[in-house]
Every structure is written in structure tokens, then in C-alpha cells.
Amino acid sequence: MEATVKDQVVSAEKPQLEAPPGWQPVIMGILCNWCSYAGSDLTGTSRTQYPPNIRIIRVPCSSRVDPWFIIKSLQTTADGVLVSGCHPGDCHYITGNYYARRRFLVTKKLLNFVGLHEDRVQFSWVSAAEGAKFAQVVAKVTGAIRKLGPLHLYKKENRSQ
Amino acid sequence: MILSSNTNTNEMNLTTYITDPAGLEQFYSAVIGAYETYGPVETFGKFEFRKITSLAGCNPDPPILSSMSVKALFFPRSAKVLRYRTTSSGTELSDTAEDPLAGKRVILGVRHCDARALEVLDRVYKWDYIDTDYLNRRANTVLISTRCDQAAAHCFCTSLDYDVEHLDALDVAIVRGTDGKIYLQARTEKGEQFLKQHPPGPADAAGTSAEQLRKQYVTFENSFRLKMNYKEINGQMQNKFESPAFEEASSTCISCNTCAFVCPTCHCFKISDERIRDEGVRYKSYDSCNNIYFTLMAGGHNPRPVKYRRWRQRAMHKFVYYKERFDLNLCVGCGKCTVSCPVNISIFEVANRVAASMQ
Amino acid sequence: MDYTNQIREIAARLLSENRIDVFIGYRKTGFDENHLPAFITHPNATGDLVFTEKSGFNLTNYLKFEHTRNKRVGLVVKGCDSRALNLMLTENQVKRDHIYIVGIACEGVVNEQGEKAQNCLECVMPDPVVHDEILGVPSGKRDYQANSDVKELWQKDLAERSRFFEEVFESCIRCNACRHSCPLCYCAKCCIDQETSTLYHGANTTSSAFHALMTWSLHLAGRCVDCRNCEKACPSHLPLHLLHKQNEQVIHEHFQGHLAGMVAQDRGAFYKYNLNDPDDFIL
Numbered sequence: 001m002e003a004t005v006k007d008q009v010v011s012a013e014k015p016q017l018e019a020p021p022g023w024q025p026v027i028m029g030i031l032c033n034w035c036s037y038a039g040s041d042l043t044g045t046s047r048t049q050y051p052p053n054i055r056i057i058r059v060p061c062s063s064r065v066d067p068w069f070i071i072k073s074l075q076t077t078a079d080g081v082l083v084s085g086c087h088p089g090d091c092h093y094i095t096g097n098y099y100a101r102r103r104f105l106v107t108k109k110l111l112n113f114v115g116l117h118e119d120r121v122q123f124s125w126v127s128a129a130e131g132a133k134f135a136q137v138v139a140k141v142t143g144a145i146r147k148l149g150p151l152h153l154y155k156k157e158n159r160s161q
Numbered sequence: 162m163i164l165s166s167n168t169n170t171n172e173m174n175l176t177t178y179i180t181d182p183a184g185l186e187q188f189y190s191a192v193i194g195a196y197e198t199y200g201p202v203e204t205f206g207k208f209e210f211r212k213i214t215s216l217a218g219c220n221p222d223p224p225i226l227s228s229m230s231v232k233a234l235f236f237p238r239s240a241k242v243l244r245y246r247t248t249s250s251g252t253e254l255s256d257t258a259e260d261p262l263a264g265k266r267v268i269l270g271v272r273h274c275d276a277r278a279l280e281v282l283d284r285v286y287k288w289d290y291i292d293t294d295y296l297n298r299r300a301n302t303v304l305i306s307t308r309c310d311q312a313a314a315h316c317f318c319t320s321l322d323y324d325v326e327h328l329d330a331l332d333v334a335i336v337r338g339t340d341g342k343i344y345l346q347a348r349t350e351k352g353e354q355f356l357k358q359h360p361p362g363p364a365d366a367a368g369t370s371a372e373q374l375r376k377q378y379v380t381f382e383n384s385f386r387l388k389m390n391y392k393e394i395n396g397q398m399q400n401k402f403e404s405p406a407f408e409e410a411s412s413t414c415i416s417c418n419t420c421a422f423v424c425p426t427c428h429c430f431k432i433s434d435e436r437i438r439d440e441g442v443r444y445k446s447y448d449s450c451n452n453i454y455f456t457l458m459a460g461g462h463n464p465r466p467v468k469y470r471r472w473r474q475r476a477m478h479k480f481v482y483y484k485e486r487f488d489l490n491l492c493v494g495c496g497k498c499t500v501s502c503p504v505n506i507s508i509f510e511v512a513n514r515v516a517a518s519m520q
Numbered sequence: 521m522d523y524t525n526q527i528r529e530i531a532a533r534l535l536s537e538n539r540i541d542v543f544i545g546y547r548k549t550g551f552d553e554n555h556l557p558a559f560i561t562h563p564n565a566t567g568d569l570v571f572t573e574k575s576g577f578n579l580t581n582y583l584k585f586e587h588t589r590n591k592r593v594g595l596v597v598k599g600c601d602s603r604a605l606n607l608m609l610t611e612n613q614v615k616r617d618h619i620y621i622v623g624i625a626c627e628g629v630v631n632e633q634g635e636k637a638q639n640c641l642e643c644v645m646p647d648p649v650v651h652d653e654i655l656g657v658p659s660g661k662r663d664y665q666a667n668s669d670v671k672e673l674w675q676k677d678l679a680e681r682s683r684f685f686e687e688v689f690e691s692c693i694r695c696n697a698c699r700h701s702c703p704l705c706y707c708a709k710c711c712i713d714q715e716t717s718t719l720y721h722g723a724n725t726t727s728s729a730f731h732a733l734m735t736w737s738l739h740l741a742g743r744c745v746d747c748r749n750c751e752k753a754c755p756s757h758l759p760l761h762l763l764h765k766q767n768e769q770v771i772h773e774h775f776q777g778h779l780a781g782m783v784a785q786d787r788g789a790f791y792k793y794n795l796n797d798p799d800d801f802i803l
Contacts, residue, residue: 156725207757
């Protein structure tokens with residue numbers, strides 16, 4: 001039985017941390033059903049290419065996104081998180097995204113405060129008609145995370161390595 | 162270097178060495194240089210046991226009120242039990258890596274109550290299931306004490322069922338004599354061999370140390386605010402299960418897990434499987450009987466949802482149940498639970514109030 | 521600041537008139553000058569009650585269901601405590617007619633060394649915002665001050681901050697005393713303790729502490745009143761106020777100067793919105 005001893009070497013957030021060869025960033029995408037998810041669907045049907053690193057989860061509204069989901073994603077396999085919702089004023093549930101953007105701001109600042117680079121967690125407003133924008137957003141976020149390298153800070157350790 | 166101590170203390174020839182503060186520091190440095198050493202290191206104003214490579218940053222004699230116990234080096238806060246991987250043909254189990262706590266090591270700054278706690282825990286780990294990991298760690302460790310000179314506000318070790326003055330749960334005891342000299346006393350065969358290899362100063366051939374140590378102990382014993390008769394407590398508490406004093410005494414408890422986590426003798430644990438997709442690790446981590454969901458079973462039934470009953474179970478376990486089974490109190494009188502409790506509930510007070518209450 | 525006699529008199533009156541079942545206040549430890557929470561159920565026992573600048577613990581924590589289920593409670597609250605109480609009332613955790621609130625116009629509490637607590641030096645509201653009776657003279661709302669420790673940490677770069685917080689999370693023993701001592705953490709079973717969930721991480725590792733403390737502070741954001749119960753409860757002495765004050769600052773700066781619990785029936789910051797909330801950080 002192996003104990004987790006409290007005197008480990010610190011693994012501070014460093015860009016260009018040894019990314020293993022062939023490493024691909026894993027981005028957790030949390031998209032609201034009515035706008036962003038539909039928008040991403042449009043990207044697909046328009047045959048617009050975007051980096052395949054994003055794993056999409058559909059939620060009814062961006063305000064469903066508990067900061068807990070973002071933290072869990074970063075703690076497990078994600079190197080970055082993208083949360084996307086409807087533009088303010090266009091929320092299917094009228095006011096959901098107004099509440100959401102408050103949470104987003106506080107979450108982003110707190111994660112930066114504890115040592116995660118601010119590009120690790122990003123947010124966007126993508127409407128159902130903005131297929132092209134979705135592709136651009138994903139490309140931008142993936143590029144930023146690729147530059148930052150794999151996330152090691154605070155990662156849950158339960159792989160064989 | 163380390164031999165097992167299974168000889169009768171009375172027949173052993175155990176040596177006391179005499180040195181001074183400078184000599185003691187040299188002794189510590191020599192030990193740190195020669196062995197894998199752990200000692201109390203300050204983090205956020207309290208002292209935790211961590212691996213040390215020099216005396217810098219380590220205080221082998223920290224203040225009692227800000228010391229954590231040494232339990233985590235024998236019963237870790239979180240330990241990996243096994244690894245698993247689910248495949249299309251089933252689940253593969255594999256062993257975890259080498260235990261980083263299993264090697265031969267020396268621990269500096271072990272309080273008497275902590276050492277006694279390990280002795281008390283040994284019984285349960287050798288009982289119905291032999292916990293080889295724990296026993297291995299115990300066998301591979303040399304315990305060197307702090308210089309407990311004066312009791313802190315919540316200490317009551319001298320009131321319990323062990324001889325603090327001659328405690329042989331420690332391998333090496335360090336005492337500051339009333340004459341200003343430092344005495345290092347081997348308490349076990351293991352300690353005797355250890356000090357022979359690293360003599361901190363001249364051995365006390367003339368036998369002058371005994372008087373100094375006795376004098377120091379008397380001063381130490383008189384510094385206790387809290388004293389009780391444990392036999393009375395053991396006897397009285399057996400009949401007081403229905404006492405209303407439990408509810409009164411635990412009314413301000415907030416059922417956090419702190420007392421059990423910091424207690425050097427508490428040994429309850431929970432198992433959790435943590436996985437990412439198809440790979441996972443099974444962890445064994447601390448648990449506390451004061452937790453509202455401690456007794457929660459699959460299916461949803463929870464036999465102890467009421468706060469005072471959980472507190473009652475805890476107090477009874479410390480002074481009645483463990484005593485009945487192993488003839489040892491599970492409490493060693495260190496006071497850590499009281500110091501760490503957010504509302505300073507004192508198990509000493511609870512035990513005394515219950516014992517004194519009418520049924 | 522000494523309201524010992526008044527508190528004793530009020531408690532004795534309320535208990536003997538059978539207006540409450542239990543009075544929650546402070547008592548001395550019995551061997552030093554520090555104060556502990558006390559539950560008094562009998563009018564003759566009110567002589568144990570005290571109130572001075574040593575009375576730090578936020579007693580509204582005991583209004584949670586498991587402590588005073590369905591009882592009528594008399595309670596002593598200071599400024600910050602009363603803000604927490606306001607939020608508990610707004611969030612329907614307590615019935616207003618089940619509690620009798622003795623409010624203290626607070627002059628600040630001191631720690632065990634006798635120094636004024638940091639949150640008292642930065643206090644925005646020393647007066648009770650809800651009360652049935654008030655002791656002391658209200659001095660009014662004060663200007664919001666940014667927490668000095670948070671400011672200091674922001675001076676450091678990302679790598680230094682991550683090293684600092686890694687140290688913090690490593691020292692956490694996952695005892696959950698912080699949650700249990702916080703009046704606004706009243707969930708019957710915390711979301712992160714749901715063992716059946718794949719999001720559960722009950723082991724005590726740096727990562728699980730990061731997950732627990734971050735989730736906790738974000739669920740508390742906009743509702744935390746800076747009473748420091750959590751920090752005083754923590755056996756590892758973690759500087760938990762850093763997380764909460766950081767959130768409070770962002771909320772105060774960007775969301776119309778919102779502060780938790782200042783006004784009756786006012787919900788936490790995340791339960792409201794303004795059409796002008798900033799979203800220039802959103803792509």
C-alpha cells in the first residue's frame with residue numbers, strides 16, 4: 001500500500017512544461033443546447049474544420065454550469081475548458097446567461113488567483129447561426145492551450161504513471 | 162542498525178547519555194545526515210511531520226498547542242490500496258507502487274503521548290486482521306522524543322494508564338534536566354543500539370542522571386492543570402450510557418471530522434474508488450465517527466443520525482469499549498482534539514461530566 | 521466592549537418567560553480568558569454567559585437544522601453574524617418567528633493573542649442588520665477595503681502563486697471543519713461528498729483539497745460575510761480568507777458594490793444580475 005506523502009516536489013504552472021511527444025490538448029467544451037450547441041452543429045454541417053481536441057457536453061443553458069464542473073474538468077483530464085452560451089438578451093430561458101456571466105467572471109479570476117493561467121478557462125457567446133464563429137473560438141482556445149502545454153497543477157492522480 | 166526490542170526492560174542495560182544544547186544539535190544533524198529522517202516542520206503556524214534534510218526549518222521541540230501528531234507517518238491520511246483497469250474482458254487489479262513510508266527511518270520530535278498512541282494502535286492492527294503495512298512501518302522506525310517539559314492547557318497524559326516517566330514506547334527519550342544539561346535515555350534495545358552508534362555525549366557511567374531526571378519529572382507532573390482518576394472514569398462510564406450529560410456536553414459540537422483526524426489513536430477509515438474513464442485507484446482515507454454519514458449504509462439507512470449519540474459513541478470508545486477489549490484506554494491524554502476542535506469541546510470534560518452524572 | 525450583564529438578563533428573561541427553548545451565547549473556557557459557544561436551556565444557568573471582544577465565533581452556525589431542529593432560539597449576533605443570519609432568513613433556512621435576535625453593535629473581536637482580528641480591521645458593517653433588540657451604539661456602514669493579503673498575493677507572479685496555493689492545498693486534511701463551521705454551508709449532504717457520483721474525490725490529496733476548497737468558495741461567493749469561522753476552525757491553519765476575500769473583491773468591484781447579507785431579503789450576488797455586468801472577457 002502506497003501512502004501519499006505530504007512532501008512532494010512542487011509542480012508550478014510553467015508554460016512549455018515537458019509535453020510528451022505527440023501530446024494533444026484535451027479541451028472540455030460545455031455548450032448550451034439552444035445557441036452554442038446548435039451553432040456547433042451548424043459548423044459541422046457547413047463542413048468548417050475546427051481542431052478535434054474539444055469534447056463537447058450539452059447543457060440546457062449556460063447558467064446550468066456550476067463552477068464545480070469547470071474545476072472537476074481541470075482536475076481530471078482537461079487541459080482547458082470552454083463554456084459557451086447564448087448572447088446576452090437571446091437566452092432561451094430569458095435570463096440564464098445573465099446569471100451565468102457573473103459566475104464565469106468570479107470563477108475565472110479565482111482560478112487565476114490560485115495559479116492557473118487565465119487562458120485555461122475561457123467563455124464565449126456563440127449563437128445558433130454562428131457556425132463560423134464557433135470554429136474560430138475553438139481554434140483560438142485550442143491554440144492557446146497548446147502553447148501552455150499539458151496541465152499538471154492540482155491534477156488528480158489515478159493513472160498508472 | 163535497528164534490532165527488534167523484545168527483551169524485558171528490567172533486565173536490559175539501557176544507557177543514558179549526557180550532553181548540552183549544542184551537543185544535541187550536533188546529534189540531530191548527525192542523525193539527519195545518516196538516515197532518512199522526519200521531523201516537525203512549520204506550515205501556516207503549526208508543526209507537521211515531514212521529511213527533512215537538515216535542521217533548517219525543523220523544530221524538534223515544537224510548542225504542544227501547535228503540533229500535529231505523528232500518526233500520519235504510520236496511518237497515512239490517504240493511502241492507495243490498489244489500482245484497477247476495466248477492459249473488455251473484465252477488471253484487472255494491480256498493486257500500487259512501493260510504499261514511500263516503508264523504509265528504515267528516524268522520526269525526531271515525537272511526543273510521549275504520540276508514541277504511546279502508536280503502542281495503543283499496535284493492538285488493533287495485530288488483532289483480527291494483521292495490517293502488515295502498518296507493522297512494517299513500525300518495525301522500521303526509530304522514535305526519538307521531544308523534550309516535553311511542561312504540560313499545555315489541555316494535556317492530561319499523566320492521568321492515564323501509562324507510565325509517562327519511563328515510557329518505552331519511545332526508543333530514545335530526551336529530557337532537559339533541572340541542571341541545564343540534556344539527557345538522552347535509551348528506552349528500548351533498539352534505542353540502545355541506536356545511541357551506541359551515534360553517542361550524543363559521554364555515557365552516564367556514574368548514574369547521576371537518575372536523580373536529575375526524577376526531579377525534572379516531578380516538576381513536569383506538577384505543571385498539569387488537568388488530572389483525573391482514569392480507573393474511576395472507566396468504571397463509572399460503563400453504567401452511564403443513558404446519561405443526559407452526553408447531550409449537554411456535545412450540544413455545541415458541529416460534527417466536523419477534526420477531532421478524529423488529529424487524534425493520534427483514532428483509526429477509522431473510508432474506502433473510495435477514484436477513477437478517470439477506465440483506470441482508477443482505490444484509496445483508504447481518514448474517516449470520523451462524528452461525521453453524520455459515518456454509519457450510512459448502502460440502501461440509505463443511517464443508525465446514528467443524532468449528534469449526541471455519535472459523541473457518546475466516541476467517548477465510550479475511548480474510555481470503555483477499547484479498554485474492555487484490549488485493556489488499554491484509546492485516549493492518551495494529548496489534548497489535540499480539544500485544541501483543534503472549532504468550539505474546543507474537551508473529551509476530558511465530557512468524560513468527567515458523564516462519570517459524575519446521575520444515571 | 522462588555523455586554524455580559526445585559527446578555528445574562530435578556531437570556532434569563534426569555535427563558536423564564538418561555539419565549540425560547542435555548543439561548544445560544546458565549547461562555548468562558550473555565551481556565552483562561554477565551555470564549556466558547558454555549559447552549560443555555562435553563563434560566564438559572566444564564567450566569568455562565570459572557571460577551572466581550574473575545575466572543576468571536578459566529579453563532580448563527582447553530583441555526584442549521586441538525587443543531588436546533590424546530591426549537592425556538594435566542595441568539596447573540598454581531599455585525600457580520602447578523603448578515604449571515606439575514607441570508608439564512610432569505611434562503612428559508614430559519615423561521616423568523618422562531619428566533620429572538622440580540623444584536624451587538626460590534627467594536628471588533630480579538631484573537632487569542634489579544635490583537636484585533638483582520639476581518640474586524642476591514643469590517644464594513646459592525647452593526648446588526650437584523651435584530652429584536654440591540655446593545656451598544658450603532659456606528660454605521662464603513663467603506664469597503666480590499667484585503668491586504670489578497671493584494672499582496674496578486675503582486676506575485678503566476679508561478680509563485682501556484683507554489684503558495686499548492687502548499688495550502690497540500691496541508692489540507694479534508695476534515696471539513698470549514699464547511700461545518702460556516703453558517704451558510706447548510707446543505708444536508710455536500711455535493712462533493714456524494715459517494716455515488718463520479719465527481720466524488722474523497723481521498724486526501726492536494727488535488728482533492730483543490731477541488732474541495734475551490735468548489736466550496738465558489739458556492740459561497742457572494743454569500744460569504746467574512747466572519748472567519750472557517751479559518752479559526754481549520755486545524756491546519758489554512759489562510760482560507762484568501763479565497764473568499766478574492767471572490768468578494770471581484771463581486772464588489774464588478775457587481776454594483778454587492779456585499780452579502782446587508783439588506784433583508786437580498787439574495788447572494790449570483791442570484792441577481794445587472795444588464796451592465798462586465799463580459800468583455802467573454803469571446
